[in-house]
Amino acid sequence: MDITPLLLSLKIASIATITVAFIGITAARVITRSSFPGKRVLESVLLLPLVLPPTVVGFGLLYLFGRNGPIGKLLLNLFDVQIVFTWVGAVIAAAVVAFPLMYQSAAASFSNYDRNIENAALTMGASKWRVFWTIxxxxxxxxxxxxxxxxxARALGEFGATLMVAGFIPNRTETIPLAIYFAVESGETDTAVFWVISILIIGFLAILWLNWWSGRNILRFTNDQ
Amino acid sequence: MLSLNIQKRLKNFTLQIQLKAVGEIVVLTGPSGAGKTTILNCIAGLSQPDSGQILLNGRSLFQEGKKPLPVNKRRIGYLFQDYALFPHMTVWGNIKYGMKNEQLTKDLMEVAGIAHLLQDYPQQISGGEKQRVALVRALATEPEALLLDEPFSSLDSQTKMECRNELLRLHALWNIPILLVTHDKEEAKMLGNRILQIENGRFL
Known part of the structure; x- marks a missing residue:
């Protein structure tokens, strides 16, 4: 069995997750801590991929990053780089589709504790940077x-937008969800079942670990006498 | 010396406050929403007045038309109503966060009777203990003024008395201006060298 789809999926999902973590946490922190006109509109736009069909997101990305799209053209002219139909395109598709999940979690996390805890640290002479990392x-x-x-998990399972932006190119943009679809299409049921079971196991382990870990942490933070 | 002369437009009225305090305890009292906490927040730098100025020992904390001094440079201790202890740090972690001098801090902890709690987490100690930890934590930064926002409101009457006495003892040692907000008339009388009644943003 060729495990390229597994490696490719892990690579794409990991890079997408790191990117989304960085942008999502920063955006959530900045936006929840400030008030400006249009804040609700901006937040709605950021959460839009959550409610749109992935094919719509894919269509939008194809328009932006395609050879004739505003960003695609710029990248092609400046750096001779093409995003569409490469694994980088798959990363962008997965990142955009998964972004709302990170943003929502981060925004909720930063408003989940008393603001005065941070204020207390500031009055004690700590810089904003120190307050962020220690509190x-x-x-x-x-x-x-x-x-x-x-x-x-969302990035790993991304299908619709990925297919539209990155296409199905064996060994280059063939992630597990794509491999399943095209295996079924061409009647290779064994291959499809193998990938279905693989992704089930990965997803289940991720959720199981998260539940175990957060359960343990909630216990630690609510250790009332 | 802490001196302020500030104006700030609030929802229903304009806060207009003039105040000078040397090493004394000034009690601010008045109905909810009269602007008491806003005064403390303006001094600490957590919110900004619209106009006026705030001086602490000759340093300008706020001057109309200039960039206000950041919160972390003001050297003002602030005891919040719910203490705002860091829940993920031990008592010692909380206290040493902004500590200037370890020996002095240890003496403070002895005076406040919390030296045996150092390894506990805030969730594991009583309300009165939390209050003392928060007070020591604020004083460990060696502030030039101390702000207390209803510091004893959530304590039972016995603990309340102990903590008030504690504050008086610590103040006798430190002698910095203290601004204390309270609803409690008895508390105001017991602690205040001066009691200022505030209503709709002005002293009566």
Whole structure:
């Protein structure tokens, strides 16, 4: 059995998760801590991929990153780089589709504890940077981790947008969900079953671990006498 | 010396406050929503007045038209109503977070009677103990002024008395201006060198 789809899926989902974690946590932190006109509109736009069919997201990305799209054209002219029909395209598709999960988890985590805990640290002379890393981040961490796992799982399972942006190119953009679809299409049931079971196991382990871990952490934080 | 002369537009009225405090305990009292906490927040730098100025020992904390001094540079201790202890750190972790001098802090902990709690987490100690930890934590940063927002409101009457006495003892040692917000008339009388009644953003 060729395990390229597994490796490719893990690579794409990992890179997408890291990217989304960085952007999602930063955006959630900045947006939840400030008030400006249009905040609700901006948040709605950020959460849009959650409610749109992935094919719509894929269509949008294809329009932006295609050879004639505004970003695609720019990348082609400046760096001679093409995103569409490459694994990078798959990363972008997975990242955009999974982004709302990270953003929502992070936004909830940062509003889940008393603001005065951060204020107290500030009055004690700590810089904003120190307050973030020693207070905000550890307090938000259980929720952030949940967001990370959900993002990774969503990115791993991404199909519709990936197919439209990255296409199905064996060994290059053939992630597990795509491999399943095209195995069924061509009657290779054994291959399809193998990948179905693989992704079931990965997804189940991720959720199981998360539940175990967060259960343990909630216990630690609510250890009332 | 802490001196402020500030104006800030709030929802239903304009806060207009003039106040000077040397090493004394000034009690701010008045109905809810009168602007008491807003005054403390303006001094700490958590919110900004619209105009006026705030000075602490000759340093300008806020001056109309200039960039206000950041919260972490003000050297003002702030005891929040619910203490705002860091739940993921032990008592010692909380206290040493902004500590300036370890020996002085250890003396403080002895005076406050919390030296035996150092390894406990805030969730594991009583309300009165939390209050003392928060007080020591604020004083360990060696502030030049101390703000207390209804610091004893969630304590039972016995613990309340102990903690008030504690504050008086610590104040006698430290002698910095203390601004204390309370609803409690008896508390105001017991602690305040001066009691200021505030209503709709002005002193009566």
């Amino acid at each position: 905000s981040f550890p307090l938000a961490w259980p929720g952030l981790l949940a967001g990370l796992v959900l993002t990774f």
